[in-house]
Amino acid sequence: MADRAAKQEVLSALRRDLSRLESPQEVRPALSLGEAALDRRLTGGRGLILGGLHEIVGTAYPDMGAVSGFAAALGARLTAQGSPPAKPALVWVVQGTGSHDLGLLYGPGLRMLGLDPRQLVLVRVRDDREALWVTEEALKTPDLAGVVTELGGGRAYDLKASRRLQLAAEKFGRPALLLAGHAAGAASAPSAALTRFRISSAASAANPLTPTAPGRLRFSVHLDRVRGGAPCHFLMEWMHETHRFAVAARLSRGADAAPRRQGAGGAAAAARPEAPARARPAKKLAV
């Protein structure tokens, strides 16, 4: 097991070297997630590449709330730069249908998460084609922190569309976060995105004030795809006071996270792989 992990580490180091060789002089601007352990695993090894397309999908339908939350947390981090008068805005493309029928974005809640609703511009679209068009237009806009786009699960988002967006994001140095649904199929579809985060809900951290109440938000994050890196899995905690992610615990690393998740899919909550780490004593934790 450790052997395999070491191999993965070597492989991803090689991949990073390769990508650096391919475009020698560039140091692409990146957004640190707040903890080096996370940043290292992403393309480039320094965090989320700003000029790139990043997909965020849910493991199953009930995880879509967590998907929204994860995107909002990333958005909070993206918009946190800059001094108050000229804080960058975030365009959030919303769709009333598809997997996002969890209601409207709610400003007070976003604010408590760290994303200031005053920095949000919501664009309501009718379908995925419109969503992709708006995304591309918004990517061209300077003084914008990024674009979050909800897709409705139509056929419009394919390899070609993802290439277009990736190119636009790269050209203008602005990130596009695509909330691409939750189906298992979405996770295997070809795409030109730099990153694919697969999010599952995770039990919140212990609440120091009221033990029976939910605590800090946690997301179980599978990095299913990282260009120039290896898939891995983190339990990430969102620190809403400081707008950063922290690693709550690393449950597993490398590709061995993949086969386990196949069984998880449905509603059976107890069968989730990222249920408390203590439940699997056989697993060695390497932090």
Place this chain on the structure above:
Amino acid sequence: MQRHADRAQAELQRLRGRRPRRAPGLQKNSPSDAAEGGRQAPFALIDAVKGGLRIAATNGTAAAAGIRPGQRLADARALVPALEVQDRDSAGDARRLTRLAEWATRYTPWTRAEEVPVGAHEGCGLLLDISGCAHLFGGEQALLEDVLGRMAGMGHDARAAVADTVGAAWAVARYGQERLRIVKPGAVREAVVPLPLAALRISQEMADDLGRLGLVSIGDVLARPRAPLVARFGAFLGQRLDQAVGGRGEPVAPDAVRVLARARLLFGDPLIALDGIVAAITLAARDLSAELVRRQQGARRLRLQLYRVDGQRFVFDAGASSPLQDADRIAALFAEKLVPAGGLSGADIDVGYGVEGVVLEACAVDSVAQRQTDLTQEQTDGSSLEELIDRLSNRLGAGRVVQLTARASHLPERAQGSVPAVSARDMTVEDGVPPLVMYGDAPLRPIRMLTPPEPVEVVAEVPEGPPRQFRWRRMLHAVAKAEGPERLAPEWWLAADRGSVTRDYYRVEDEAGRRFWIYRDGLYERETTAPRWFMHGVFA
């Protein structure tokens, strides 16, 4: 107001929007056809008025046989037993006339359609104030010929006249000898003197009464002392006389949109390709931009009109969140609407046989301070987000590009509103109270809110306690952590909240770590004995 106002009036002698199917001879009712004579069947349109059916309009053959508008149908049939008739479609005529008036704004924005009075038997017309714009078309004569020529092309047999007053133009166009007449400035009186009294725009009864006094032409009335006439027939007659021979102004298009700056392009060859039309819009935008820069103004609302060869007009409105001067940005606002981009279909315009004119207008302007452009000529005004908002709003509709606003209400669904981003430019729409989240706690409000809240089946240990498990959207959730209640009372001072009950909100987390906002509607035993539960939002 404008002493040397030239007014043109084209009278549509017979409006026919959609008759010809059962009356084959109708459309060919031009002077040349009249020469062909007898091959046309006599035909008339009729009105059902009080007292029976009356002729409203005739074709040439019927007119030659002595059938006149206003005649009873029975009398007409007595003259021409073979007369074919059809009901007049007044509403259709009015629609068509309105469209013609829209078309005529290609000449001047001060254009009015004269409504079609039910039962009236004289033709309806268009009124154009061509003050100061005749030269754009090569003079009054050329303008009138252009109007008549194009109308003939559309199938209308029209007459036209230019005069200093609306009244004189109206009279000369309808009762003059020529099909096209230009009354020289100051010669209004001579022009109307020989015309019959009906040319004064007075009722037939009044004309008949005057006739019984021996007054037949306008000249007869003008020669009489005014006071006794007015005493007998009312001030209206005096007003009409003044409007005909001058001395009293008459607005042509009082309700026209106030246009503050305008650029117009008319083409000899109609444009068919969308690219060409966009290029024309860009040219017009440059003209408009130059005008705005000269006045140190920027456009807030813009209107683009495309004139199709057959008289159809397309109107596009666009708004800008900041005063616009830049020609490219102005053009982009409309190009956005016309040209399909990124696989999205643009506005559905059918170019048909081509677009022959483009008019770009600024309908609302703001003053802008002279902007310093730097040496590189780059626009670095930081307005790019505004630009994006403008473009998206114009493309998708302003209501679909919004910003969230905070409202002073403790009821969650009322605490948030949304305003079009175009109008929310300064984002100071927040209450300013920072939300308090204790260290280590989860947010107290969800990130997505369901409107309306959805009912859930809840199992609770005690009726007033937190839920143990619940079923929402057919999925059973076992509650692992819960916090609450947070008690929110209805806003009883609002009429809408009469009869509402207190809600107890719980933040719950199920065993898989999904977090929800659930409330119990009604205090147990105080407000209800069987409280219902609702899902109101989803946490991250």
